Amino acid sequence: MRSFQHFHIVSIVLFLVTTLRAEWNTKDFQKREHSLIKPYQGAGFGVPNWDFLGSTMVTSSYIRLTPDQRSKQGAIWNRVPCRTRNWEMQVQFKVTGTTKDLFGDGFAIWYAKDRMTDGPVFGSKDFFSGLVIIADTYSNHNGPHNHNHPYISAMINNGSLSYDHDRDGTHTMLGGCEVKFRNFNHETWLAIRYENDKLTVSHDLQNKRAWAPCFSIDGVKLPTGYYFGISATTGDLSDNHDIIAVKTYELDTPEGVPQEERANIEPAAEYFAAPRDHKEDPAPSSMSGVKTFFLLLFGVLGCIACVVIGIMIYQNQQENSRKRFY
Secondary structure (H helix, E strand, C coil): CHHHHHHHHHHHHHHHHHHHHHHHHHHHHEEHHHHHHHCCCCCCCCCEEEEEEEEEEEEECEEECCCCCCEEEEEEEEECCCCCEEEEEEEEEECCCCCCCCCCCCCEEECCCCCCCCCEECCCCCCCEEEEEEEEECCCCCCCCCCCCCCCEEEEEEEECCCHHHHHCCCCEEEEECCEEEEECCCCCEEEECCCEEEEEEEEECCCCCCEEEEEEEECCCCCEEEEEEEEECCCCCCCEEEEEEEEEEECCCCCCCCCCCCCCEEECCCCCCCCCCCHHHHHHCCHHHHHHHHHHHHHHHHHHHHHHHHHHHHHHHHHHHHHCC
């Protein structure tokens, strides 16, 4: 009986030591210089380690990149370059709007060489160098390249590629998944994990504290020394794009894998193909939109004229029939 009690005590002690160690590891490897948590304000008017661009507004509860208004762009960029080879970034966000079916455009999470430069790719520059995770809420292309939205995808660029906004980036994305993340009342999270040249993107939209996989890709080469950032944009359609928290962690490098920085490599991926075959767009119609409109208009007017003439003939025949009886 005494040995059983000793075993029970030892088990409890081991459990407590393991729990404390896990908690210590979490705090030890969290990169606070790359994280953003409430309260946001530091000394003065700025936020430590972060800069803001465009329509970004800092409140006590969230950082709003764009309001629910047309033609807005906003971004936040980390000032400190990331020297960690393996890392994970967890972003707590909220995308809300007043409309149910028409909304846009989305937000993007960056690990890029250049920071604080606005542009056409969800509020940041095109022909960038680095990695971008795009949360696209509006479909710009309804042809053979189309997928349902909202949609999360990844793109690697060495500065030579342009993001094709009209086709929602389907020719340059590494992978993606459909994720309905708008207008939740609870917390929504997105996790980007880069470990041993493997990129994994997951999400927690059901507030279950458990990650659901979106996609995972091997053979992704990213240099050290790039910057983290988050940007958002609206066009003719709009949404509130809010960032609540950013938590970045340094991951352990396994034995046998070099731990030194690799600042001199170019971003690259072994897999660049889109998840569906490239298809050329259908040839445009020889008729312009104005011609088509007038053809439809004349067709409708012709139908109305036929109906009116038919009614007049019918009434005339009815009148002649009544006169015969008199």
